[in-house]
Amino acid sequence: xxxxxxxxxxxxxxxxLRARVEAHLRGAATSATVVSSVxxxxxxxxxxxxxxxxKGIEPGTLVLRSDALSALPGSIDRSREFAVIGAAVRAGVxxxxxxxxxxxxxxxxAHAYFLEWASGDAIGRKVTKSPELAGARRKLxxxxxxELAKIHRITAASAPELATAEVLGxxxxxxxxxxxAFQRQRIDSLRSPRLGIELTHxxxxxxxxxxxxxxxxxxxxxxxxxxxxxSGLSAILDWEFARWGSRYEDLAWISMxxxxxxxxxLPVGGFSARAPFYEAYEKRSGHVVDEKLVHWYEVLSNLxxxxxxxxxxxxxxxxxxxxxxxxxxxxxxxxxxWEALRLIERGRI
Amino acid sequence: MAMAKxxxxxxxPLVKDPRVQFRILVAESLLxxxxxxxxxxxxxxxxxxxxxxxxxxxxPVLPVSGAEKKSAIGRMTSSLRSAVxxxxxxxxxxxxxxxxxTLHDEISVAxxxxxxxxxx
Numbered sequence: 001x002x003x004x005x006x007x008x009x010x011x012x013x014x015x016x017l018r019a020r021v022e023a024h025l026r027g028a029a030t031s032a033t034v035v036s037s038v039x040x041x042x043x044x045x046x047x048x049x050x051x052x053x054x055k056g057i058e059p060g061t062l063v064l065r066s067d068a069l070s071a072l073p074g075s076i077d078r079s080r081e082f083a084v085i086g087a088a089v090r091a092g093v094x095x096x097x098x099x100x101x102x103x104x105x106x107x108x109x110a111h112a113y114f115l116e117w118a119s120g121d122a123i124g125r126k127v128t129k130s131p132e133l134a135g136a137r138r139k140l141x142x143x144x145x146x147e148l149a150k151i152h153r154i155t156a157a158s159a160p161e162l163a164t165a166e167v168l169g170x171x172x173x174x175x176x177x178x179x180x181a182f183q184r185q186r187i188d189s190l191r192s193p194r195l196g197i198e199l200t201h202x203x204x205x206x207x208x209x210x211x212x213x214x215x216x217x218x219x220x221x222x223x224x225x226x227x228x229x230x231s232g233l234s235a236i237l238d239w240e241f242a243r244w245g246s247r248y249e250d251l252a253w254i255s256m257x258x259x260x261x262x263x264x265x266l267p268v269g270g271f272s273a274r275a276p277f278y279e280a281y282e283k284r285s286g287h288v289v290d291e292k293l294v295h296w297y298e299v300l301s302n303l304x305x306x307x308x309x310x311x312x313x314x315x316x317x318x319x320x321x322x323x324x325x326x327x328x329x330x331x332x333x334x335x336x337x338w339e340a341l342r343l344i345e346r347g348r349i
Numbered sequence: 350m351a352m353a354k355x356x357x358x359x360x361x362p363l364v365k366d367p368r369v370q371f372r373i374l375v376a377e378s379l380l381x382x383x384x385x386x387x388x389x390x391x392x393x394x395x396x397x398x399x400x401x402x403x404x405x406x407x408x409p410v411l412p413v414s415g416a417e418k419k420s421a422i423g424r425m426t427s428s429l430r431s432a433v434x435x436x437x438x439x440x441x442x443x444x445x446x447x448x449x450x451t452l453h454d455e456i457s458v459a460x461x462x463x464x465x466x467x468x469x
Contacts, residue, residue: 042368195426196448198433264469324375331382334455341449
């Protein structure tokens with residue numbers, strides 16, 4: 001079964017998918033379900049997303065998330081994501097609950113599930129600059145710090161079902177060594193050598209801190225991956241990079257230049273200075289934020305994104321995936337390399 | 350540049366599908382980047398080569414063609430990549446200065462709005 005990515009040109013496939021979704025929901029939810037539409041949503045490198053409108057089921061608007069044809073290194077499939085979201089919801093994280101897991105619904109073998117639809121804007125430039133969201137932006141440091149603290153309270157000990165081979169595997173004993181080794185492996189698999197990437201990895205290795213604690217990470221906690229309404233934070237989204245690691249990976253990632261969406265003067269996601277966010281996080285988590293560790297992990301974050309960007313371009317150049325966006329992302333690697341070296345020279349956040 | 354302007358001015362406004370509109374925008378941006386690279390390519394390649402010759406202590410014999418320049422840069426960069434893992438602090442500092450200069454050239458063309466401020 002192949003899915004035409006442009007559903008508007010494939011009415012037969014559209015109807016087939018609608019019928020399959022309806023049959024699945026009638027079995028998994030209620031036999032009264034009638035699905036009126038299944039419409040592709042934009043965005044997502046690792047998954048296919050669709051808006052599902054249905055009657056006879058609550059809620060009547062759902063998001064169907066299914067594995068895409070290819071996945072990015074470090075991303076998890078939808079069946080693992082389903083388990084992570086379950087643990088997050090049980091921990092009280094503001095994220096849409098996942099229901100009705102499926103396999104082979106959208107394409108052969110692809111894992112899928114349904115999320116409750118949540119309202120709001122996730123587009124980075126809107127979140128950081130829209131006048132309508134100014135009031136919401138003032139609340140975001142506290143709200144996001146609160147949610148992040150809840151996520152980081154989940155550990156392999158408190159959620160052993162996540163530490164199985166079927167979900168995230170065991171938590172690493174040394175999250176710093178594990179992160180460095182993962183990046184080394186990714187760098188070594190690149191076909192386009194980048195001196196800036198090598199220099200950054202060398203610095204990270206020479207200055208590797210000691211971090212003993214490992215927690216659940218969102219893994220891509222940044223502006224663009226949460227919904228905001230005029231009332232404030234609506235929902236945390238996109239768990240495909242969830243993994244075990246140091247909480248500083250999440251604390252640092254949100255401050256990357258790229259995720260400030262043009263508002264460079266507000267280092268936390270383009271909407272806040274650092275102090276309010278870290279203070280709120282400390283209050284909610286009981287953990288004192290170590291700015292030296294934030295610095296090291298921000299350098300690591302820029303390395304990771306630089307390597308990821310080059311890998312995206314190589315999917316086009318060598319992998320035959322004809323998507324111009326992959327090339328455009330690849331050309332941005334220089335900016336992350338420059339930023340990593342700037343942070344290294346600065347010596348602090 | 351002309352193709353980018355054509356896409357932005359004449360094509361994109363006619364397209365209703367937001368996904369296709371976005372892809373056209375990406376294409377425009379890539380074309381603008383390529384135009385900039387073509388304009389500054391020789392100057393940037395010469396600058397990078399001169400820095401690499403100095404780093405590696407090689408005689409500064411500039412290749413003639415762009416392809417030869419790129420090939421020489423690739424060769425010298427590969428050998429420096431291998432050296433990074435064991436280089437002493439002074440060498441690392443010199444390498445870092447070279448890389449930042451190269452990145453500055455690349456980014457200036459690919460993203461003219463990028464801020465190179467040391468404090469952000």
